[in-house]
Amino acid sequence: MSEVKFSKEHEWITLEGDVATIGITKHATEMLGDIVFAELPQKGSNVEKDGTAGVVESTKAASDVYTPVSGEVVDTNQSIVDDPAKINEDPEGGAWFFKLKIKDTSELDNLMNKEEYDKFAKETSS
Amino acid sequence: MEIKKTSLNKLHQINHAKFVEFAGYEMPIQYSKGIIEEHKFTRSNSGIFDVSHMGQLFIYGDESLTEELEKIFPLDLKNLKQNCSKYSFLMNEDAGIYDDLIITKIEDGYLIILNAACKDKDFEILSNLLGSKFKMNLDNNRSLIAIQGPKSVEILNSIINGVDQLNFMTGNWFDSDNQRLFVTRSGYTGEDGFEISIPNDKAEKFVENLIEKGAQLIGLGARDTLRLEAGLCLYGHELDINKTPVEANLRWAISKSRLSNGGFIGSKKIMNQMQDGASQIRVGIKPEGRLIAREKTKIFNDTDKQIGEITSGTFGPSVNGPIAMGYVDKEFSKVDTKILLEVRGKKYPANICALPFYKKNYVKGVN
Numbered sequence A: 001m002s003e004v005k006f007s008k009e010h011e012w013i014t015l016e017g018d019v020a021t022i023g024i025t026k027h028a029t030e031m032l033g034d035i036v037f038a039e040l041p042q043k044g045s046n047v048e049k050d051g052t053a054g055v056v057e058s059t060k061a062a063s064d065v066y067t068p069v070s071g072e073v074v075d076t077n078q079s080i081v082d083d084p085a086k087i088n089e090d091p092e093g094g095a096w097f098f099k100l101k102i103k104d105t106s107e108l109d110n111l112m113n114k115e116e117y118d119k120f121a122k123e124t125s126s
Numbered sequence B: 001m002e003i004k005k006t007s008l009n010k011l012h013q014i015n016h017a018k019f020v021e022f023a024g025y026e027m028p029i030q031y032s033k034g035i036i037e038e039h040k041f042t043r044s045n046s047g048i049f050d051v052s053h054m055g056q057l058f059i060y061g062d063e064s065l066t067e068e069l070e071k072i073f074p075l076d077l078k079n080l081k082q083n084c085s086k087y088s089f090l091m092n093e094d095a096g097i098y099d100d101l102i103i104t105k106i107e108d109g110y111l112i113i114l115n116a117a118c119k120d121k122d123f124e125i126l127s128n129l130l131g132s133k134f135k136m137n138l139d140n141n142r143s144l145i146a147i148q149g150p151k152s153v154e155i156l157n158s159i160i161n162g163v164d165q166l167n168f169m170t171g172n173w174f175d176s177d178n179q180r181l182f183v184t185r186s187g188y189t190g191e192d193g194f195e196i197s198i199p200n201d202k203a204e205k206f207v208e209n210l211i212e213k214g215a216q217l218i219g220l221g222a223r224d225t226l227r228l229e230a231g232l233c234l235y236g237h238e239l240d241i242n243k244t245p246v247e248a249n250l251r252w253a254i255s256k257s258r259l260s261n262g263g264f265i266g267s268k269k270i271m272n273q274m275q276d277g278a279s280q281i282r283v284g285i286k287p288e289g290r291l292i293a294r295e296k297t298k299i300f301n302d303t304d305k306q307i308g309e310i311t312s313g314t315f316g317p318s319v320n321g322p323i324a325m326g327y328v329d330k331e332f333s334k335v336d337t338k339i340l341l342e343v344r345g346k347k348y349p350a351n352i353c354a355l356p357f358y359k360k361n362y363v364k365g366v367n
Helices: A026-032 A078-082 A085-089 A114-125 B009-014 B035-044 B063-070 B119-130 B152-157 B200-212 B220-229 B267-276
Strands: A011-016 A019-024 A035-039 A052-058 A062-066 A071-076 A098-101 B018-022 B025-030 B047-050 B055-060 B085-091 B097-106 B109-114 B135-138 B142-148 B171-176 B179-184 B193-199 B280-287 B298-300 B306-316 B321-329 B338-343 B346-353
Touching: A026 A114, A035 A078, A035 A085, A078 A085, B009 B200, B025 B220, B035 B047, B035 B220, B047 B200, B055 B063, B055 B119, B063 B109, B063 B119, B085 B119, B097 B119, B097 B171, B097 B179, B109 B119, B119 B135, B142 B152, B142 B200, B152 B193, B193 B200, B220 B306, B220 B321, B280 B306, B280 B338, B306 B338
Parallel strands: none
Antiparallel strands: A011 A019, A019 A098, A035 A052, A052 A062, A071 A098, B018 B025, B047 B142, B055 B109, B055 B135, B085 B097, B097 B109, B142 B193, B171 B179, B179 B193, B280 B321, B280 B346, B298 B306, B298 B338, B306 B321, B338 B346
16 A cells, blocks of 8 residues: 555545545544544545545534545545444544546555644644 | 633643633633543533633512512512522513523622623613612622533532432522632533632632532533533524513413413513424434534535524534434424525535433432
């Protein structure tokens, strides 16, 4: 599996072959607070880089989930729809959102590595 | 304008509050444990709420004050016993609501608790209506602390002996630590609890004392989920100048004895609406599934006609599901009526349901 990469919209992404797994970062869940609702893209649908691909809602507000790369949705994580609190518990592990079959791996090139993202998250939240 | 801070601001910071601006005040939206845990702690134990941003208006006067206030509020104040509280409204001639409030008859007049965002305007309106005959004091030297939840009576009584003898919607002066505190048994969570009016310079120590006895600070976020589960209105959401108490389904708060003769501001409109009914009415709404429908969500019937709008909507931690309140056309206001909510461009099914979502637990008969 590839190195974890991060987007400015606070998604994480890993790549295995041509299938990417995408979720939201721990930092994002801390900003959102208790997550109580999650909506995922339709399996089989196509999503575009930087487009919306889902929604999360906390007790306070709704936020869009964006996809950092384009591709076809090949799998979604129903367990976070049934129990959204899982997203707060394990955001960068078991609580992944969706898997994409991607065409252009170069879309990952401009994303941040862990060190860069941590710095970005710290700067934007203060 | 510089943001205002309550006398508990430092204590909020020490307890890792996340702050928001609310009605010109820097207020804690939540502490480190988060809204859901704070909500559940209040329901099972005892939560402390800093509500010092709310207005504490003392009006002093004799029986003529009661007469003047009866021209303003739809209440039978002549028969209101000393130390008893009533929920009421300040209205305009069209029965539009300037503010909702709690009024308590005290020894030498009345104490009125007002919403933070409305208190200055309320003071102006009431000053104009009452003239200069009565002494009015919107007291900025006192803080207001609410303590809510089943363990609150035991905790508070260990600090202010005798509060356990108060009935729901009554209050009294108590002496504690050489201070005069006005304590009412009331609240905004659907739980048994109290509100304590205390001099600013004593508030921090008092709250530290409550924390030491096992209560915990709770932010405005959980205050909102608690009040929504209890089916209680929030000014600026369920209530505003374009809504009347009848439309808000709050006719229980209007004294029956005042309905035959009127004589209070807005009485004509109220009496008409009591007879003919209002065209829209506030209802409880339960979305199916986990969907959250927030304020301003449009409500439709099954033939695609818009029939209303959501005024508050969130996830109810004790209900363990989404809950909302809103206004719908009268013919759709019956419990179990199926409606549709438009969220992010799609329509989702929901049902009109009875309020409250969470059964209340007030103490009615201590004495």
